[in-house]
Amino acid sequence: GAGVSQSPRYKVAKRGQDVALRCDPISGHVSLFWYQQALGQGPEFLTYFQNEAQLDKSGLPSDRFFAERPEGSVSTLKIQRTQQEDSAVYLCASSLARLLGRRIKETQYFGPGTRLLVL
Amino acid sequence: GQQLNQSPQSMFIQEGEDVSMNCTSSSIFNTWLWYKQDPGEGPVLLIALYKAGELTSNGRLTAQFGITRKDSFLNISASIPSDVGIYFCAGLNNAGNMLTFGGGTRLMVKP
Numbered sequence: 599g600a601g602v603s604q605s606p607r608y609k610v611a612k613r614g615q616d617v618a619l620r621c622d623p624i625s626g627h628v629s630l631f632w633y634q635q636a637l638g639q640g641p642e643f644l645t646y647f648q649n650e651a652q653l654d655k656s657g658l659p660s661d662r663f664f665a666e667r668p669e670g671s672v673s674t675l676k677i678q679r680t681q682q683e684d685s686a687v688y689l690c691a692s693s694l695a696r697l698l699g700r701r702i703k704e705t706q707y708f709g710p711g712t713r714l715l716v717l
Numbered sequence: 718g719q720q721l722n723q724s725p726q727s728m729f730i731q732e733g734e735d736v737s738m739n740c741t742s743s744s745i746f747n748t749w750l751w752y753k754q755d756p757g758e759g760p761v762l763l764i765a766l767y768k769a770g771e772l773t774s775n776g777r778l779t780a781q782f783g784i785t786r787k788d789s790f791l792n793i794s795a796s797i798p799s800d801v802g803i804y805f806c807a808g809l810n811n812a813g814n815m816l817t818f819g820g821g822t823r824l825m826v827k828p
Contacts, residue, residue: 602759629814631814631815633816638820639820640721640723640805640807640818640819640820641805641816641818642818643815646814646815653814654812654814657815689759689760691759704748704809705762706762707762708759708760708761709759710757710758710759711757711758711759
């Protein structure tokens with residue numbers, strides 16, 4: 599079956615340009631997560647959706663970062679006026695749901711990431 | 718910034734050797750996970766730990782959840798070349814919606 603897909607896989611942007619990164623979660627997965635992974639580091643949480651509701655955006659580094667999931671499936675992470683420090687891999691993950699006592703459904707499945715380079 | 722300290726940062730070993738890496742946290746997590754990330758790919762879950770003291774195996778991999786819930790280790794026995802990659806520990810928050818990752822251990826295996 600299809601896993602989490604992300605597009606584009608690579609993006610080069612000029613400083614100040616706006617970018618939009620797309621995530622297609624596994625079909626039927628309720629929860630969707632975005633992480634930012636700097637070179638040589640572990641991923642860091644950005645934001646979390648349950649269906650179309652953005653329940654946690656505490657990890658977004660600035661108001662230039664905006665995420666949406668209007669129909670509860672595909673999600674877009676938008677970065678406005680990109681800066682060089684935004685260069686990183688942006689990972690999307692999805693999970694079936696979180697149900698008490700059914701921890702296996704909390705497993706987050708990651709996509710391959712979008713590698714963003716801001717020049 | 719990240720709260721999980723993972724060590725060693727890198728390891729270069731001979732094929733067939735056993736490997737051990739560990740992770741410590743300044744705060745308690747009720748679920749610990751170990752992921753592997755290959756170049757150009759996202760992390761893939763290897764082992765999940767749900768109870769303090771739990772020891773879980775997945776093939777040649779064994780992981781333990783520390784009694785204090787602030788640490789975990791991962792062992793790989795009889796390493797093979799395809800074990801090469803970056804291994805991350807991660808703690809899941811109580812709400813189940815946020816993973817906090819360690820800095821990773823880069824494993825290199827010499828055939």
